Amino acid sequence: MANEIGIEFDNVVAGYKDFMILNNLSFKAKRGAITLLLGPNGAGKSTVLKTLFGVLKVRQGKIKLEGEDITGTDSRGLLAKGVAFVPQGRNLFGQLSVFQNLELGGITLGMKTTHERIPEVLERFPRVKERLHSQASALSGGEQKQLEIGRALLLRPRVLLIDEPSIGLSPLIVLDVFKLLRKLADQGTTVLMVEQNVKSALKFSDEAIALESGHQRMHKRADELLSDPNLEHLFLGSAAAAPKAA
Ligand SMILES: Nc1ncnc2c1ncn2[C@@H]1O[C@H](COP(=O)(O)OP(=O)(O)OP(=O)(O)O)[C@@H](O)[C@H]1O
Numbered sequence: 001m002a003n004e005i006g007i008e009f010d011n012v013v014a015g016y017k018d019f020m021i022l023n024n025l026s027f028k029a030k031r032g033a034i035t036l037l038l039g040p041n042g043a044g045k046s047t048v049l050k051t052l053f054g055v056l057k058v059r060q061g062k063i064k065l066e067g068e069d070i071t072g073t074d075s076r077g078l079l080a081k082g083v084a085f086v087p088q089g090r091n092l093f094g095q096l097s098v099f100q101n102l103e104l105g106g107i108t109l110g111m112k113t114t115h116e117r118i119p120e121v122l123e124r125f126p127r128v129k130e131r132l133h134s135q136a137s138a139l140s141g142g143e144q145k146q147l148e149i150g151r152a153l154l155l156r157p158r159v160l161l162i163d164e165p166s167i168g169l170s171p172l173i174v175l176d177v178f179k180l181l182r183k184l185a186d187q188g189t190t191v192l193m194v195e196q197n198v199k200s201a202l203k204f205s206d207e208a209i210a211l212e213s214g215h216q217r218m219h220k221r222a223d224e225l226l227s228d229p230n231l232e233h234l235f236l237g238s239a240a241a242a243p244k245a246a
Pocket residue numbers: 016019021039040041042043044045046047048
């Protein structure tokens with residue numbers, strides 16, 4: 001039977017230079033599910049994704065992908081294993097066209113496969129399709145984010161890491177992005193998402209993990225958390241909000 005666990009962090013220590021941010025972090029994210037990473041600013045959410053994608057070095061512990069130890073694999077190796085990363089902020093080649101950005105996204109696939117797959121990606125993003133030959137920087141913020149996600153989908157990823165996709169997007173576009181992630185997960189992709197738009201993201205997620213100072217503070221089912229009266233206290237951290245009386 002297929003491994004139930006998509007991603008596992010086992011006592012991972014990682015950080016920047018001599019400053020460790022993840023301190024023996026352990027968690028499991030289910031395969032084919034959306035797991036939401038929550039926590040206050042600076043909790044280490046983006047650091048988790050960067051460590052998983054091989055941008056930061058694992059100093060101790062192990063990371064597993066569907067049971068396989070991938071500790072120390074670099075980003076290129078991870079792309080080849082089907083791990084795609086859409087980082088926080090803008091990550092396009094603004095001077096290049098939409099089409100050229102997609103071509104670059106498929107660089108590990110080879111040009112033939114990339115060109116075969118571009119139409120299937122464009123089908124998901126009609127606005128991006130209409131702007132195929134525009135300069136990427138001329139797209140609206142929402143269209144640019146869609147292009148970034150599309151570029152990641154070219155890889156038909158087994159695992160999609162996505163950091164704060166809603167930033168700068170209008171509510172309707174955010175909803176489209178969440179629906180798309182839901183569809184991908186239902187088709188078997190493991191999605192690990194960081195998102196500040198917590199209530200809305202939880203509605204589309206399966207599980208939620210809250211981080212605090214590089215530790216797992218909570219792991220719950222998304223529906224359980226949504227109905228929790230202390231939701232805000234839980235995801236904003238103790239300093240940000242006092243718990244409500246039961
Ligand atoms: N490039 C870097 N060099 C040094 N320290 C960094 C670097 N990037 C992040 N940090 C530190 O690591 C800690 C965790 O940062 P991280 O970006 O993972 O937080 P986050 O949970 O994603 O926060 P946010 O919600 O603000 O995006 C912070 O204290 C931050 O200052």
